[in-house]
Amino acid sequence: MLRSLRSLRLLSPPLSPPLSPSLSLSPPRRHFSSSPQLPLRHRLAVTAAVTFTVAAGWLYLRHQKEQQQQQRHLRHLRSLSLGQGDFQLQDTSGRTRSKADFLGSWVLLYFGFTHCPDVCPEQLERLSRALELLEAQPGLPPVQPVFVTVDPQRDDVAALRRYLRDFHPRFLGLTGSPGQVREVAARFRVYVSAGPPDSDGDYVVDHSVLTFLLDPDGMFRDCYGSARTAEELARSVRGHMESYRPLSPPVTTA
Amino acid sequence: MAAPTMEERKACWGARDEFWQCLDSHGDDAAKCEKLRRAFESRCPQQWVKHFDKRRDFLKYKKKLETEGFHPYETAGKS
Numbered sequence: 001m002l003r004s005l006r007s008l009r010l011l012s013p014p015l016s017p018p019l020s021p022s023l024s025l026s027p028p029r030r031h032f033s034s035s036p037q038l039p040l041r042h043r044l045a046v047t048a049a050v051t052f053t054v055a056a057g058w059l060y061l062r063h064q065k066e067q068q069q070q071q072r073h074l075r076h077l078r079s080l081s082l083g084q085g086d087f088q089l090q091d092t093s094g095r096t097r098s099k100a101d102f103l104g105s106w107v108l109l110y111f112g113f114t115h116c117p118d119v120c121p122e123q124l125e126r127l128s129r130a131l132e133l134l135e136a137q138p139g140l141p142p143v144q145p146v147f148v149t150v151d152p153q154r155d156d157v158a159a160l161r162r163y164l165r166d167f168h169p170r171f172l173g174l175t176g177s178p179g180q181v182r183e184v185a186a187r188f189r190v191y192v193s194a195g196p197p198d199s200d201g202d203y204v205v206d207h208s209v210l211t212f213l214l215d216p217d218g219m220f221r222d223c224y225g226s227a228r229t230a231e232e233l234a235r236s237v238r239g240h241m242e243s244y245r246p247l248s249p250p251v252t253t254a
Numbered sequence: 255m256a257a258p259t260m261e262e263r264k265a266c267w268g269a270r271d272e273f274w275q276c277l278d279s280h281g282d283d284a285a286k287c288e289k290l291r292r293a294f295e296s297r298c299p300q301q302w303v304k305h306f307d308k309r310r311d312f313l314k315y316k317k318k319l320e321t322e323g324f325h326p327y328e329t330a331g332k333s
Contacts, residue, residue, distance in 0.1 A: 114257035
């Protein structure tokens with residue numbers, strides 16, 4: 001950008017001398033040369049060039065600062081190394097799934113339960129909406145939405161299938177034994193606490209409300225709390241996709 | 255006991271919203287909104303009613319903090 005500014009100055013045509021003799025003490029000349037008072041147009045050109053340079057420099061520095069902040073944020077998330085290690089859970093068709101099954105694709109993972117009064121449906125709606133926004137953008141890889149239950153006692157495969165029908169069609173539900181589910185939740189540091197049952201035996205499960213983003217290497221990239229909008233989610237996921245560098249050659253799923 | 259379906263959830267939320275609107279327009283006087291309270295309780299599982307009651311208390315408290323500010327000495331009471 002600075003190069004073009006400089007060439008602009010070189011290309012500017014020679015300035016004509018001022019028309020009124022009162023503006024200049026020296027007699028009118030054909031070409032601009034070192035006269036004691038610079039013509040207004042030249043002064044404006046210099047001011048504009050200086051302003052552009054300063055503005056460009058400022059924008060560049062601000063961009064650098066934003067990049068540094070983003071890098072720092074990514075480093076911090078990576079150091080948390082959430083979701084490490086394998087897991088074994090059952091999906092809604094009864095198949096056993098482990099982490100290896102998800103390698104090669106981006107994953108948005110949410111922990112919840114089907115008897116959830118309001119938060120889980122809201123969060124799943126938001127996730128579905130974010131997916132729609134991402135799908136509308138050409139050239140982006142697909143994202144696999146995953147719902148892991150924190151209430152395996154009640155949320156069996158059939159219950160998850162029924163529940164997820166109302167959300168994005170590609171939503172995959174995962175359940176398992178209480179031990180398996182507890183382990184996965186712990187890997188993601190998700191707080192889970194079942195409340196006391198009432199006379200019907202019904203209870204709510206208090207849990208962290210978080211949506212996790214995993215990259216095609218199965219590494220944790222980001223997490224989104226309940227306050228972020230679908231648009232913010234989609235923007236963030238896209239940002240991660242654009243800055244993603246594979247650890248190893250892409251995994252080809254058989 | 256199966257989890258509520260989407261339709262049941264929406265019916266419950268609708269009943270809750272109507273009840274809350276009634277409370278808002280009657281200055282939280284529950285006596286004036288008996289009928290809507292009963293409709294709310296019939297449409298929502300018991301656990302959800304408890305959850306939403308707590309949620310309402312929280313939202314009111316939050317609004318109070320936002321409009322009046324936090325007064326720790328008043329809430330602490332006499333020691």
